[in-house]
Amino acid sequence: MDPSFIWSELVPALNDGLLVSLLLIIPSAFLGLLLGILAGFSRTFGPPWLSRVASAYATVFRGTPLLVQLFMLYFGLPNIGVYLTPYVAAIAGFSLCSGAYHSEYIRGALLSIKSGQIRAAESLGFSRFRTMVHIVLPQAMRRALPGVSNELIYLIKYSSLAYIITCIELTGEAKILAAQTFRYTEVFLIVGCYYLILVSLASVGLRKLEDMLRVPGYGKG
Amino acid sequence: MAGEELLRVEGLNKMIGGTSILSDVTMSVQKGDLKVLIGPSGGGKSTLLQCINLLLFPDNGRILLEGNEVSFRRKREVLAYRQQIGMIFQEFNLFDHLNALHNVSIALRKVKRVSSRQAAERAERELTRVGIGEQKHLYPAELSGGQKQRLSIARALAMDPAILLLDEPTSALDPELIGEVLGVIRELSQKGMTMLMATHQMGFAKTLAQEIMFMEQGQIVEQGGPQELLSCSDVQESRTLSFCSKINELYA
Numbered sequence: 001m002d003p004s005f006i007w008s009e010l011v012p013a014l015n016d017g018l019l020v021s022l023l024l025i026i027p028s029a030f031l032g033l034l035l036g037i038l039a040g041f042s043r044t045f046g047p048p049w050l051s052r053v054a055s056a057y058a059t060v061f062r063g064t065p066l067l068v069q070l071f072m073l074y075f076g077l078p079n080i081g082v083y084l085t086p087y088v089a090a091i092a093g094f095s096l097c098s099g100a101y102h103s104e105y106i107r108g109a110l111l112s113i114k115s116g117q118i119r120a121a122e123s124l125g126f127s128r129f130r131t132m133v134h135i136v137l138p139q140a141m142r143r144a145l146p147g148v149s150n151e152l153i154y155l156i157k158y159s160s161l162a163y164i165i166t167c168i169e170l171t172g173e174a175k176i177l178a179a180q181t182f183r184y185t186e187v188f189l190i191v192g193c194y195y196l197i198l199v200s201l202a203s204v205g206l207r208k209l210e211d212m213l214r215v216p217g218y219g220k221g
Numbered sequence: 222m223a224g225e226e227l228l229r230v231e232g233l234n235k236m237i238g239g240t241s242i243l244s245d246v247t248m249s250v251q252k253g254d255l256k257v258l259i260g261p262s263g264g265g266k267s268t269l270l271q272c273i274n275l276l277l278f279p280d281n282g283r284i285l286l287e288g289n290e291v292s293f294r295r296k297r298e299v300l301a302y303r304q305q306i307g308m309i310f311q312e313f314n315l316f317d318h319l320n321a322l323h324n325v326s327i328a329l330r331k332v333k334r335v336s337s338r339q340a341a342e343r344a345e346r347e348l349t350r351v352g353i354g355e356q357k358h359l360y361p362a363e364l365s366g367g368q369k370q371r372l373s374i375a376r377a378l379a380m381d382p383a384i385l386l387l388d389e390p391t392s393a394l395d396p397e398l399i400g401e402v403l404g405v406i407r408e409l410s411q412k413g414m415t416m417l418m419a420t421h422q423m424g425f426a427k428t429l430a431q432e433i434m435f436m437e438q439g440q441i442v443e444q445g446g447p448q449e450l451l452s453c454s455d456v457q458e459s460r461t462l463s464f465c466s467k468i469n470e471l472y473a
Binding site: 114116117119120121122123124125126127130134135138139142215216217218 | 271274276296300301303304306307308310312313314315316317318327328331332333359360361362363373376377380
């Protein structure tokens with residue numbers, strides 16, 4: 001190991017990459033979760049046609065490799081006249097894939113909310129939509145959170161695929177530097193640490209969130 | 222208290238999965254009355270209450286509240302109507318993620334669009350009225366069964382309903398807790414709240430109900446004052462009496 005290489009070349013390059021990674025992960029996390037909530041609700045409570053559309057979405061995006069999805073978005077869409085920048089294509093791919101998985105966790109959580117509470121809300125004059133937003137969603141999200149956290153952690157790691165469609169993020173920077181210097185071991189060891197730290201921070205944050213949202217009567221109370 | 226007619230149900234029919242649950246039910250509740258629905262499980266009591274609240278839509282028939290016919294089709298009208306009909310469920314159906322105060326105030330804030338402060342004040346008053354003001358910061362999971370049911374009564378009362386429908390409000394409670402819930406219901410009745418209640422608490426029905434309706438196989442087969450239906454002097458034993466004597470045997 002050469003400390004001067006690590007501190008003067010590797011770390012600055014990786015920090016640039018880290019910024020791009022975060023710019024990929026954070027919007028994709030929110031968009032993916034939003035898609036997951038919409039798809040989860042559509043599949044559970046939507047009219048039959050909407051439920052079928054949402055299920056088809058989940059089947060396609062859970063059933064094909066993320067890499068294939070990214071290639072389709074970046075290299076395939078131009079065939080029908082849609083040109084996405086690498087950054088936009090990566091975010092679209094991550095959000096769509098992540099949303100499909102989220103929808104499954106959220107669907108499970110929605111199914112666990114007793115229908116009695118929905119009836120109680122409706123008996124108080126809540127519309128179906130307001131019942132979902134104010135009564136069902138806050139409870140379902142608490143129950144879905146462990147699964148959703150898991151998916152967010154996956155997202156951090158599969159953001160490393162973005163460099164393949166030329167969006168140079170953490171892994172991309174590492175790949176370039178490793179190829180130039182041929183120091184594969186050092187470079188990828190350090191990159192591994194970057195991801196490990198990112199994931200650990202996310203886990204701690206999500207765990208804190210879980211504790212904050214804890215309500216007596218759920219799990220260990 | 223024979224006042225004006227508050228709620229009238231005419232020719233209500235409801236089929237669920239090919240079985241007729243309600244057949245041609247007609248009944249009415251006068252303002253200030255406490256009416257009791259009794260009868261065997263599966264007799265249609267729950268379905269009738271849910272149809273009155275339009276949680277289930279009747280297949281046909283009419284519902285009139287204070288003389289105005291309720292439209293089943295117009296969404297907005299249904300939502301406004303439901304606000305006027307309070308509903309108490311056997312299994313409480315409290316909102317598990319909200320503390321007692323918010324269980325009561327959420328509908329005020331989100332449905333009636335009352336400001337947070339006013340909603341909280343109102344909620345606190347209702348909680349005190351049912352005797353759980355001290356527990357306002359506790360969550361449903363931290364309350365006893367009796368407190369849960371009193372909370373659900375407070376939640377319904379906060380909406381200023383014209384009538385309260387109670388679907389076996391004490392059936393999920395142990396005998397010690399039944400008393401505290403019945404106490405709240407008794408007090409409401411004495412203050413003039415109009416109520417329609419499905420119950421197996423015959424003693425309670427006998428002393429407080431203006432009228433008892435016996436439901437079986439989706440029909441109201443007998444109705445009348447408690448004395449009329451429950452006295453043994455009748456030559457012909459009423460269906461209600463024979464049902465009640467079975468309940469009494471069980472608990473005697």
